[in-house]
Amino acid sequence: MGWYMDTLIGFVENIVYIHPETGFTVARLNDKRVLQTIVGIMPSIQPGETLHCQGTWKHHPNHGKQFEVKSFETKAPSDLVGIQKYLESGLVKGIGPVFAKKIVDAFGVKTLEIIDNAPEKLAAISGIGKKKLQKIIACWEDQKSIRQVMIFLRGYGISPGYAQKIFKKYQEDSIKIVEDNPYLLAKEIAGIGFKIADDIAHKLGIDKSSEKRIEAAIEYALWELSNNGHTCYPKIELVEQVTKLLEIGKEAVESCLTRLIEQKVLIQFQDEEELSLIFLPTFFHSEKLIAKELTRLLYTPVMFRKIDMQKAISWAESQLNMQFSEEQKQAIEIALSKKVQIITGGPGTGKSTIVRAILLVMEHLTSQILLAAPTGKAAKRLSQITRRKAHTLHSLLEFDFNNRGFKRNPQNPLSCSLMIVDESSMIDTFLLLHLLKALPSSSRLIFLGDVDQLPSVGPGNILKDLIASEKIPTIFLKKIFRQSAHSKIIVNAHLINEGKFPFIANDKSHDFFFFDIEDPEQIEQKIIQLLTKELPERKQYHPIDDIQVLAPMKKGRIGIENLNVALQQALNPSKHPLFRGGHRYHVGDKVMQIKNNYSKLVFNGDVGRISHIDLDEQQVIVNYDDYLVNYDFNELDEITLAYAVSVHKYQGSECTCVIIPIHTSHFKLLYRNLLYTGVTRGKKMVILLGTKKALAIAVKNNDVQQRYTGLRQFLVRGESVQAQQTMLPGF
Numbered sequence: 199m200g201w202y203m204d205t206l207i208g209f210v211e212n213i214v215y216i217h218p219e220t221g222f223t224v225a226r227l228n229d230k231r232v233l234q235t236i237v238g239i240m241p242s243i244q245p246g247e248t249l250h251c252q253g254t255w256k257h258h259p260n261h262g263k264q265f266e267v268k269s270f271e272t273k274a275p276s277d278l279v280g281i282q283k284y285l286e287s288g289l290v291k292g293i294g295p296v297f298a299k300k301i302v303d304a305f306g307v308k309t310l311e312i313i314d315n316a317p318e319k320l321a322a323i324s325g326i327g328k329k330k331l332q333k334i335i336a337c338w339e340d341q342k343s344i345r346q347v348m349i350f351l352r353g354y355g356i357s358p359g360y361a362q363k364i365f366k367k368y369q370e371d372s373i374k375i376v377e378d379n380p381y382l383l384a385k386e387i388a389g390i391g392f393k394i395a396d397d398i399a400h401k402l403g404i405d406k407s408s409e410k411r412i413e414a415a416i417e418y419a420l421w422e423l424s425n426n427g428h429t430c431y432p433k434i435e436l437v438e439q440v441t442k443l444l445e446i447g448k449e450a451v452e453s454c455l456t457r458l459i460e461q462k463v464l465i466q467f468q469d470e471e472e473l474s475l476i477f478l479p480t481f482f483h484s485e486k487l488i489a490k491e492l493t494r495l496l497y498t499p500v501m502f503r504k505i506d507m508q509k510a511i512s513w514a515e516s517q518l519n520m521q522f523s524e525e526q527k528q529a530i531e532i533a534l535s536k537k538v539q540i541i542t543g544g545p546g547t548g549k550s551t552i553v554r555a556i557l558l559v560m561e562h563l564t565s566q567i568l569l570a571a572p573t574g575k576a577a578k579r580l581s582q583i584t585r586r587k588a589h590t591l592h593s594l595l596e597f598d599f600n601n602r603g604f605k606r607n608p609q610n611p612l613s614c615s616l617m618i619v620d621e622s623s624m625i626d627t628f629l630l631l632h633l634l635k636a637l638p639s640s641s642r643l644i645f646l647g648d649v650d651q652l653p654s655v656g657p658g659n660i661l662k663d664l665i666a667s668e669k670i671p672t673i674f675l676k677k678i679f680r681q682s683a684h685s686k687i688i689v690n691a692h693l694i695n696e697g698k699f700p701f702i703a704n705d706k707s708h709d710f711f712f713f714d715i716e717d718p719e720q721i722e723q724k725i726i727q728l729l730t731k732e733l734p735e736r737k738q739y740h741p742i743d744d745i746q747v748l749a750p751m752k753k754g755r756i757g758i759e760n761l762n763v764a765l766q767q768a769l770n771p772s773k774h775p776l777f778r779g780g781h782r783y784h785v786g787d788k789v790m791q792i793k794n795n796y797s798k799l800v801f802n803g804d805v806g807r808i809s810h811i812d813l814d815e816q817q818v819i820v821n822y823d824d825y826l827v828n829y830d831f832n833e834l835d836e837i838t839l840a841y842a843v844s845v846h847k848y849q850g851s852e853c854t855c856v857i858i859p860i861h862t863s864h865f866k867l868l869y870r871n872l873l874y875t876g877v878t879r880g881k882k883m884v885i886l887l888g889t890k891k892a893l894a895i896a897v898k899n900n901d902v903q904q905r906y907t908g909l910r911q912f913l914v915r916g917e918s919v920q921a922q923q924t925m926l927p928g929f
Contacts, residue, residue, distance in 0.1 A: 433455070595636055722761065
């Protein structure tokens, strides 16, 4: 069967839309001064580039005539308008709209030839000094190298967007590394999974049953499992996963796994039920060291004088002008007598009162008290509660850029007699290890948190494992205090946590609302209406700063991706967006950092606003609570739009108003602890939109997604296995 393909040639006038995941693009092509709409998978095209497109003409019922691109080639622009648009798109650092016009006015159609072969002539342009010229030359050379990598990788089915990531990682060695070991891409390049790397390997002639392929698949599977919170995984299930991934016999996978264990590339551990767990060494030694460090803290004597408990508690009650419950008294007493303690409870159960009481008493015994939390928002809230300085754990540990580790360690410990850590359910394995290593043996340590919330985004299940070990004194706060019982957010959070259907009768005096809507499109429209009109008018809530949409899933009409695009257009439209890596960025956009960046001191889950886009310097500046962070255009894969985010990413943060779509289309992620965590993120108002059926499914579904970890067993068993010192992965 043959296909007739049309040809369309022109330069890209502007880009209308790029889907961030698929690279599906809608753009306007200037075809002899006639603007044509082109659509297709074109994630890397830039304004001004000349495109030679192969495809077919279609008629869209809403948007009219379109050219559907099946394949295309990019060529440098050849006319004045195209050249100027190409340069002013921000492709080359140092050349923005102003300098693009100056350069084109000076050199005309020979502009690109001049930049390519005689860039020193640009020094004749007013405003281009020696430093700026060097930057332009360096960036132009990078673009040429990226083009070479793109051409090479296009033959292996790699999109230009991924080619840019590969070049960013490996620079001029990109082609050599891909040819030598394409499986590195799955491990080291975000978004490139094993299947893409495996497809390249196949085209390079690597055999389907080669040891290199099987070893790469096993290691890749374990790292992917760590992204889902596991620090280890059952051997039988791991073999099944890898066998399915590779589509080869189980025996070959088992043989390769045995060899990796013998070579100590991986570690096998038998748990108390004789289940064989497979660890990557970094996770095994980290969890072993956590157990060792906690044991050190637990059994080293405290240096404080003894306290008259009854007298101290009565005095704290008088200072705070309140009477403590028996739960609170018990928590305070343990905190004043034990070395390590956990205090866990839901909203409104009095954790804040306990902390203030502990601090009142302890300040009479020592001045070396540190308060900390995993995120900036949580640390800020702890400061407000206690009226004392609280730090993020990362800032407290002081990152060392030279050694790629933390300055605070056993050789340079924290000056601390008492450490209180809030939102402890968010702490992952590596962060806890480095905190414990930095604490002197005489320190007291108190973990505050809500064990029923979602666990950390990073690997581990710290708070749950510590409690389950029964090695650390733990107080479970259950009682809701009278002042909190008036809040339907708090009442419903506890009902949800107990597996009971929440109170959803909408009353204007309440702070919890439910809109019963079946159609996802209508849910999307209602969310936009709430943010653009109803809440700003009725409650004076700022639609971006005071309201946060939390969605369970990425895909679908009411998934995170689509809601972000819709809300960006509704709340912060722009006629001059920046397109990079399939994303569209506007000044004023709400964005979230999605990976820890110790160099920039921003971390996974931090939310800020884009304050400036500099096309000349190829930088986006994001304001995180008055802390400005610069991102080069090639670093923009570290941030994502945050008008809508996942509940998991938002844990530890709070917002005045939280809006949560809950629908049966999210069936796979309707879990009780996810809904509970989402509801407890709202300070003054929570709004659910969706169906009662979906709400009931979430409330009843307490099948928490299991995380395989070794920490609980290492704590219970004690130090039976030698643990090695370990660093954060990638450092």
